[in-house]
Amino acid sequence: MIQDEVKFSDAALAEMQRYISHYPEGRQKSALLPLLHIAQAELGGWVSPEAMDKIAEILNIQPIEVYEVATFYTMFNLKPVGKHVLEVCRTGPCCLRGADELIDTLKRKLNIEEGETSADGMFTLKPVECLASCGTGPMLQVRELFYENLDSEARVDEFLATMRQTEHEIPTWAK
Amino acid sequence: MGLKILTEHINIPGIETLEVYRKHGGYKSVEKALKTMSPDEVVEEVKTSGLRGRGGAGFPAGMKWSFLAKPEGVPRYLVCNADESEPGTFKDRWYMEKNPHGLIEGMITSSYALGANTSYIYIRGELMFVLRILEKAIAEAYAAGLLGKNILGSGYDLDLHVAPGGGAYICGEETALLESLEGKRGNPRNKPPFPAVKGLFQSPTVVNNVETISSVPWIVNNGGAEYAKVGIGRSTGTKLISASGNINNPGVYEIELGVPVEEFIYSDEYCGGIWKGRQLKAVVPGGSSVPILPANLILKTAEGENRLMTYESLSDGGFVSGSMMGSGAFIVFDDQQCIVRNTWNYSRFYHHESCGQCSPCREGTGWMEKVLHRIEHGHGHQQDIDLLVSVAKQIEGNTICPLGDAAAWPVAAAIRHFRDEFEWHIKHPKEATAPGAVYRGQLDTVTA
Ligand SMILES: Cc1cc2nc3c(=O)[nH]c(=O)nc-3n(C[C@H](O)[C@H](O)[C@H](O)COP(=O)(O)O)c2cc1C
Ligand code: SF4
Ligand code: FES
Numbered sequence: 225m226i227q228d229e230v231k232f233s234d235a236a237l238a239e240m241q242r243y244i245s246h247y248p249e250g251r252q253k254s255a256l257l258p259l260l261h262i263a264q265a266e267l268g269g270w271v272s273p274e275a276m277d278k279i280a281e282i283l284n285i286q287p288i289e290v291y292e293v294a295t296f297y298t299m300f301n302l303k304p305v306g307k308h309v310l311e312v313c314r315t316g317p318c319c320l321r322g323a324d325e326l327i328d329t330l331k332r333k334l335n336i337e338e339g340e341t342s343a344d345g346m347f348t349l350k351p352v353e354c355l356a357s358c359g360t361g362p363m364l365q366v367r368e369l370f371y372e373n374l375d376s377e378a379r380v381d382e383f384l385a386t387m388r389q390t391e392h393e394i395p396t397w398a399k
Numbered sequence: 400m401g402l403k404i405l406t407e408h409i410n411i412p413g414i415e416t417l418e419v420y421r422k423h424g425g426y427k428s429v430e431k432a433l434k435t436m437s438p439d440e441v442v443e444e445v446k447t448s449g450l451r452g453r454g455g456a457g458f459p460a461g462m463k464w465s466f467l468a469k470p471e472g473v474p475r476y477l478v479c480n481a482d483e484s485e486p487g488t489f490k491d492r493w494y495m496e497k498n499p500h501g502l503i504e505g506m507i508t509s510s511y512a513l514g515a516n517t518s519y520i521y522i523r524g525e526l527m528f529v530l531r532i533l534e535k536a537i538a539e540a541y542a543a544g545l546l547g548k549n550i551l552g553s554g555y556d557l558d559l560h561v562a563p564g565g566g567a568y569i570c571g572e573e574t575a576l577l578e579s580l581e582g583k584r585g586n587p588r589n590k591p592p593f594p595a596v597k598g599l600f601q602s603p604t605v606v607n608n609v610e611t612i613s614s615v616p617w618i619v620n621n622g623g624a625e626y627a628k629v630g631i632g633r634s635t636g637t638k639l640i641s642a643s644g645n646i647n648n649p650g651v652y653e654i655e656l657g658v659p660v661e662e663f664i665y666s667d668e669y670c671g672g673i674w675k676g677r678q679l680k681a682v683v684p685g686g687s688s689v690p691i692l693p694a695n696l697i698l699k700t701a702e703g704e705n706r707l708m709t710y711e712s713l714s715d716g717g718f719v720s721g722s723m724m725g726s727g728a729f730i731v732f733d734d735q736q737c738i739v740r741n742t743w744n745y746s747r748f749y750h751h752e753s754c755g756q757c758s759p760c761r762e763g764t765g766w767m768e769k770v771l772h773r774i775e776h777g778h779g780h781q782q783d784i785d786l787l788v789s790v791a792k793q794i795e796g797n798t799i800c801p802l803g804d805a806a807a808w809p810v811a812a813a814i815r816h817f818r819d820e821f822e823w824h825i826k827h828p829k830e831a832t833a834p835g836a837v838y839r840g841q842l843d844t845v846t847a
Contacts, residue, residue: 246560251600256582257565261524296584297565299524315486316687316744317643317730353568353748354486355525359641359649368527
């Protein structure tokens with residue numbers, strides 16, 4: 225799939241320039257991770273090769289420099305994803321409080337395996353490692369927000385129902 | 400109630416705003432340091448305080464600061480490590496979310512001490528909502544003349560920026576962090592040169608944890624000697640503990656170093672005891688990278704002394720019968736938890752997070768995960784336990800960065816203290832893989 229005509233909004237471009245301005249002359253590449261985050265938030269939750277090329281152009285670096293970084297970090301989705309990516313913590317401390325059960329419940333209710341997107345395109349299930357929320361596990365992240373203490377089927381149902389009604393959280397810079 | 404150095408005002412409504420923060424004494428240390436102290440005097444106070452790095456290694460902060468190279472005409476940097484990805488650790492996120500000005504004040508005072516005119520807070524990308532809280536607070540500080548040019552008329556300039564990571568545990572390691580901050584893959588650098596000589600943008604750099612930096616204002620305000628009076632021996636001051644697992648009150652607690660472990664687990668002021676009326680089986684006291692201890696050894700040392708929440712007491716007995724303070728992530732296991740499953744889970748984590756640069760780490764973590772997976776799923780062989788021990792040994796000490804050790808130690812410790820549980824899994828695969836099955840033998844030795 226191609227994100228043809230990658231065009232960032234003025235707000236996104238301004239936010240990108242703000243990050244670039246945080247680094248010394250000639251060190252503009254330092255803003256690469258923030259730029260990938262901004263691109264992903266703008267372009268439906270993933271970054272295509274075209275989007276990465278555009279970022280390379282903005283930073284005045286080689287496209288390969290963007291690809292090698294984007295593939296190293298787990299937060300960047302390099303393939304299309306559902307409307308809401310459920311990043312569920314699967315690490316030890318959360319497992320002590322029911323993370324395995326949460327992942328099983330989500331699989332069953334959405335009828336998908338890890339890494340897959342539900343048939344209605346609404347949810348992608350993406351297990352991730354510890355999110356620094358171990359005291360309130362089991363938990364998951366969607367875009368910028370944490371949903372914690374998902375320790376019963378009722379709470380999961382409630383969460384999914386809310387998400388079905390929820391539009392994407394709009395990043396502050398775009399408001 | 401112990402002394403609260405970091406959290407005294409943390410529950411005051413509005414403390415995340417500059418106005419309320421200042422009303423409760425906020426930014427006094429900036430005024431005091433910039434107007435009445437030389438940078439070296441600030442470094443001296445931090446040395447005197449005995450404050451040790453709160454990111455995991457526990458290296459004395461003042462000493463680290465005094466190693467910073469100061470060549471003429473080269474900028475120096477302070478970088479705050481807010482990557483917080485060690486499983487079990489959530490204190491920095493909690494602190495920054497509730498009290499962003501506490502960290503910013505520490506960044507200003509510490510940057511002044513080090514002679515840095517640009518500083519960065521590198522925060523893990525998953526915490527974008529915390530980044531926004533920090534940026535809002537930073538904007539307030541700029542507007543009030545606490546950041547930017549000629550801070551409070553002192554002639555000192557400082558710019559402070561927040562940079563998000565992209566999801567990679569290894570970027571908590573300080574040299575990987577610096578690579579990431581330069582917009583690269585998070586591959587740890589070979590040392591030397593150390594960051595104190597060649598760090599960010601090839602310039603002298605200090606990397607410190609959020610909690611370390613946030614402790615500096617109190618030290619400047621009250622003096623290093625006052626700080627050193629709190630705690631026991633070389634474990635001075637207070638520490639934020641992230642308590643998780645099977646306890647009644649998970650959360651972040653600020654303790655004076657020296658609280659007995661037993662009190663920390665069972666007192667209502669802290670963890671509030673084991674949940675659901677169950678028994679204590681084991682504790683990982685310092686984040687997933689440190690050795691696990693069974694109940695009897697976490698409560699008392701091998702000599703039968705009460706174990707205390709200090710760097711020295713938690714590591715008493717070395718790796719034979721002790722563990723480590725680490726990042727202060729206190730993970731509690733009840734008697735229904737399976738050590739084999741947990742060890743496999745952690746080994747999957749380290750395999751997933753290995754940056755892949757050194758073969759012992761890249762291959763070894765993969766092997767450990769594979770072998771632990773087959774034991775946990777009922778396909779283990781009798782030789783597998785020794786195989787794990789030998790793989791762990793081959794990783795240890797043979798890698799560029801300490802992630803290799805961090806992956807090896809927990810496996811070695813789990814086998815050391817719970818070998819019979821591993822053997823039971825291998826000898827009785829059917830029983831061990833039954834839903835909800837837990838080995839109970841080890842609990843006979845528990846004296847809670
Ligand atoms: C694999 C690995 C992960 C680490 N993760 C963190 C982290 O998330 N936060 C942190 O402060 N230190 C982390 N550290 C320790 C840092 O390398 C460094 O020692 C620390 O930031 C120094 O700050 P301090 O002296 O104030 O503790 C990690 C180390 C390793 C080897
Ligand atoms: S020990 Fe592991 S994480 Fe560290 S540099 Fe080597 S391969 Fe990378
Ligand atoms: S283990 Fe899930 S947030 Fe830490």
